[in-house]
Amino acid sequence: MSVMAPPCSPSPFADLAFVRGFVRMCDDGWRQGWHERNGGNASYRMTAADVAESRPLMSEADAWTPLDVRAPQLAGAHFLVTVTGSFMRYAAEEPARTCGIVEIDNVGAAYRRVCGFDGDGRPTSEFSGHMLIHAAYAAGEGEQGSDGERGDAALFTDPASRAASPSSLVTPPPRVVYHAHPVPVIALSKLLSPDAAAWSRALWRAMTECVMVFPEGVGVVGFEVPGSMELARASAEQAACGKRAVVWAHHGLLCAGTSFDDAFGRMHAIVKAADIHNTALAVNGVSSSFASNVTDGELRAIAKSLGLALNESYLA
Ligand code: 2HA
Ligand code: ZN
Numbered sequence: 001m002s003v004m005a006p007p008c009s010p011s012p013f014a015d016l017a018f019v020r021g022f023v024r025m026c027d028d029g030w031r032q033g034w035h036e037r038n039g040g041n042a043s044y045r046m047t048a049a050d051v052a053e054s055r056p057l058m059s060e061a062d063a064w065t066p067l068d069v070r071a072p073q074l075a076g077a078h079f080l081v082t083v084t085g086s087f088m089r090y091a092a093e094e095p096a097r098t099c100g101i102v103e104i105d106n107v108g109a110a111y112r113r114v115c116g117f118d119g120d121g122r123p124t125s126e127f128s129g130h131m132l133i134h135a136a137y138a139a140g141e142g143e144q145g146s147d148g149e150r151g152d153a154a155l156f157t158d159p160a161s162r163a164a165s166p167s168s169l170v171t172p173p174p175r176v177v178y179h180a181h182p183v184p185v186i187a188l189s190k191l192l193s194p195d196a197a198a199w200s201r202a203l204w205r206a207m208t209e210c211v212m213v214f215p216e217g218v219g220v221v222g223f224e225v226p227g228s229m230e231l232a233r234a235s236a237e238q239a240a241c242g243k244r245a246v247v248w249a250h251h252g253l254l255c256a257g258t259s260f261d262d263a264f265g266r267m268h269a270i271v272k273a274a275d276i277h278n279t280a281l282a283v284n285g286v287s288s289s290f291a292s293n294v295t296d297g298e299l300r301a302i303a304k305s306l307g308l309a310l311n312e313s314y315l316a
Contacts, residue, residue, distance in 0.1 A: 018080060023099070024260065026042060032182070043127075045079055045134050063112065066109060074131060079101065086099075137239055174257050178256070185247060186250060187274070216242050216243060217311040219243035220246070221238070224248070231248065253271070
């Protein structure tokens with residue numbers, strides 16, 4: 001970004017562990033076909049260790065820009081966020097053009113760019129939504145205890161902790177918010193009304209993994225204008241209710257995670273389940289009355305075997 005002096009060198013920025021994890025997630029999504037053109041965006045609430053590590057690369061020269069929302073829970077926080085209009089296709093090639101670090105002011109009402117944003121980029125058009133959603137999760141953190149010092153341990157789940165328990169009820173609040181435009185999810189939004197129970201049931205039943213990945217179910221927001229405050233608020237309400245995945249009807253999917261793997265993995269599982277549902281529907285002559293499907297009792301058995309709290313209110 002042109003106002004900065006000295007400019008952030010792209011290679012130390014790209015070498016930061018959390019930048020590499022973020023870029024890997026964006027590039028993985030591109031390779032999955034979830035990010036046509038400039039579709040999709042992502043943000044990551046940095047840990048105290050991330051901030052300390054990247055501090056030498058930061059500049060305070062940028063002017064404060066008011067946020068469209070007020071988020072006191074995020075006062076003083078730093079976020080890595082995608083650039084508006086940027087293509088996920090180029091995230092791996094040009095990290096500092098695709099994303100940058102912003103600092104939130106000490107009342108949660110404004111931000112300034114402190115690193116990255118090469119070419120004078122600005123945060124994603126969905127930035128207000130991301131901030132409201134992060135505020136909802138950060139508020140939950142107060143209840144569970146801060147993981148701000150966990151650094152890379154929280155960011156990159158090791159195989160043992162990945163296998164231990166996928167339940168969102170026992171993992172720390174999410175730091176990663178990831179939005180994409182996956183075809184199976186958008187297609188399913190033509191077939192199901194924007195009803196969280198109907199969506200959660202259809203996805204849970206599509207494949208047995210789903211109840212393990214999102215036992216709380218998914219949230220659903222009906223049509224809203226992309227980038228609007230209505231979409232931002234409706235999504236943040238779902239986050240405040242404990243949802244880590246929110247379908248945006250006719251638009252895409254937003255997933256949160258405690259790590260990049262967690263957010264990407266949740267997106268991947270939901271997209272796959274929607275694809276299975278849609279494929280079975282097509283093969284079945286567009287009838288959702290399948291000859292065989294996972295039953296409510298079987299969903300309960302999976303949840304019980306893993307000690308997960310299945311959202312019973314979404315079962316038929
Ligand atoms: O950032 O996906 O919803 C581009 C979008 C807007
Ligand atoms: Zn979008």
